[in-house]
Amino acid sequence: MSLLRALRLCLVARPRRCPRRGLGPSSDLPFSVMHLPLPPTPIRLHPSPPPPSLPLRGPALEGPLLLQSPEPWHSFHAGRWLSSSASSKELLMKLRRKTGYAFVNCKKALEACGGDLKKAESWLHKQAQKEGWSKAAKLHGRKTKEGLIGLLQEGNTTVLVEVNCETDFVSRNLKFQQLVQQVALGTMLHCQSLKDQLSSYSKGFLNSSELSELPAGPETEGFLKDQLALAIGKLGENMSLKRAAWVKVPAGFFVGSYVHGAMHSPSLHNLVLGKYGALVVCETSEQRADLEDLGRRLGQHVVGMAPLSVGSLDDEPGGEAETKMLSQPYLLDPSITLGQYVEPHGVSVVDFVRFECGEGEEAAEAE
Known part of the structure; x- marks a missing residue:
């Protein structure tokens, strides 16, 4: 016997009269089903609750119960x-x-x-x-190999600072760049407060501990270490005030400067940011309009060739002279030395400072 035939036998194919419970007296169905015994107690199916937009009524409630707060929710509770x-x-x-x-x-x-x-x-x-x-x-203790070099010039004073963080992503954040600006301004104020009687140029360095104890500025309370803590709290990375250098020059001198990959922001005023920076102190007998461009080219050479000392025009190329600035091949024209490029301009290079972001501690310490 097939399964289909067995199923058909379960359904009796003759009409039966349905009991008179809810139906008319002669309500005949086209087919009848097998009568199953009813459970001892009837099963009550509870209806689903109404949607939130409908009111609920109950015997203990005088009015409708709305499933919606009468007041909007806020992210904070305002005080009186x-x-x-x-x-x-x-x-x-x-x-x-x-x-x-x-x-x-x-x-x-x-x-x-x-x-x-x-x-x-x-x-x-x-x-x-x-x-x-x-x-x-x-x-504390997490490495801070990324960061920025900041260059700031005001009058006869130029400062170069380095502030480090953990990732390049944070170094591009405006809050971190504002920290670099604050460090540069603090260094500038410190340098300008020094009472120097300049007959020649003066140069100075500040290490991490000395930078931390500098005042943050006339419009900001506390010290630079407090600004550092604020930035760490906001950005969630370890940071450090690495070092700073400053140069002041009298009449007859000028400072050439260059920052590689320079970034400018209107909110940072005249601060220049990048990964490499250089200051070059030069002496000249006359002030000319082309000195700014000349100083920038000298700074480019210092960043690109990384000399260790100035040297002299009499140094012969080769050997130890390769680390001396004036005897190095000129970065923008290797057929001549830097000394040969500078000499016709009537300018004497007397000193320089070079910062590279993330340099080893031995190179970062100010001698």
Whole structure:
């Protein structure tokens, strides 16, 4: 017997009268099914709850129960003072735009300071410094091979600084670049505060510890080490203030400069950023319009050829002279030496400084 035939036998092919429960007295079905015993108690199927848009009614409820909060949800709960007026909310937005901190932190700062914007900003910076110092302690020891060289010139003073981080990605972040700017400004203020009676040029170096203890500036509280902690807290990478060099020149001297891969940003004013930087101190008997271009070419040579000393025009090429600047083949015209290029311009090269980002510690220490 086939399966289909057996199935047909289960369905009796003669009409039967359906019991009179919910149907009319003569409701005949086209076929009848086998009568199965009913369970001792009827099975009640509970209906699905209505969608959230429909009200629920219950015996203990006087009115409808809505499945929707009567008030919108916010990411933070405003305090009494904050919700009291639109001006308080404007303060919150202004503090958020000025500092860049999260709304919840700005709200806490304004509540802690009674709505005083200036005090709230100071409160935020102090809290961020605490968090930054804590994070800096955790990240201490992680290598910082990336970063930027920063060059800043004002009047007769030029500074070159190096600030390091862990990744090239962070070095392209504006907050990190602003840290480099802060270090350059701090170094510039330190150099300008020195009371030098210049008859010749002066040059100085600052190591990591000395940089950390410099004031951050007249418009910023604390020291450069505090700005470093703030940046670590914001960007989440280990960073270091590597070194700085400065040069001051009197009349009759000028400083040529060059930064390889130079980056400029309107928000960073006249700070120049890159991976290599050089300063070249020159003496001249007259000030000419072409000295700036000449100084840039000399800086290019120092970055590209990496001399160890200036040397003299009398040095013969070859041997140890290959590390002496004036006897090296000129970077832009190897058929002549740098000394042969400089001499017709009536300029004497007297000193230089070269920074390469991520150099070994032995090259980074200021002698």
